[in-house]
Amino acid sequence: MALSEIDRNLLERCLQKKPQAWENFTDRFLGLVSHVVRRTCETRHIPLREEVCQDLVQEVFIAILADNFVILRRFRGNSSLATYLTVVARRIVVKSLFQKNLLPENTLDLTQTVAEKEEEEEKRLENLDEIEHFLAQLSDRESSIVRLYHLEQKSYAEIAAIMGIPENSVGPTLSRAREAMRRLAEKAEKPEKPGDAS
Numbered sequence: 001m002a003l004s005e006i007d008r009n010l011l012e013r014c015l016q017k018k019p020q021a022w023e024n025f026t027d028r029f030l031g032l033v034s035h036v037v038r039r040t041c042e043t044r045h046i047p048l049r050e051e052v053c054q055d056l057v058q059e060v061f062i063a064i065l066a067d068n069f070v071i072l073r074r075f076r077g078n079s080s081l082a083t084y085l086t087v088v089a090r091r092i093v094v095k096s097l098f099q100k101n102l103l104p105e106n107t108l109d110l111t112q113t114v115a116e117k118e119e120e121e122e123k124r125l126e127n128l129d130e131i132e133h134f135l136a137q138l139s140d141r142e143s144s145i146v147r148l149y150h151l152e153q154k155s156y157a158e159i160a161a162i163m164g165i166p167e168n169s170v171g172p173t174l175s176r177a178r179e180a181m182r183r184l185a186e187k188a189e190k191p192e193k194p195g196d197a198s
Helices: 005-015 021-043 050-073 081-099 105-110 112-126 128-135 140-151 156-163 167-189
Strands: none
Touching: 005 021, 005 050, 005 081, 021 050, 021 081, 050 081, 128 140, 128 167, 140 156, 140 167, 156 167
């Protein structure tokens, strides 16, 4: 997914050092960076204390701020900003883990599967803005179930318990929601012809 207009404006405001721009940036991407920190440690089987997690998150944002936002200036807009920041944050975290002696050198031989998982995560994040747009057009129940299953990786049983619904209704609801999102995606991809507007 290409750079969204919201993130383009936010990026430009940060680079121009507009008032509140950095605060808005950190508010928007704090959850993403925290998620990257936790997933990076989890996939490498590194126990993560909360204070270490907070330190790593802070290191990522300090690195983004460094040298007059050089990391943000390198962004070319060929992907979503979330995808770019995911890659950047992961590299910063891995480097920091090595420096803290939390990630032994010999683990580099075992990273192929980890890299594949992280590539899948990047693809998922790249489509997140588009998914959020489509979810907003579903019913509250359908969007909640899709979020729980696809974005939070909950099982059918967990979703049923959270939503207070029979477990055997989760699958059909997901199918209906996916079909509705597919139709919305197809509609979004087709340019509207003159005279088609309703």
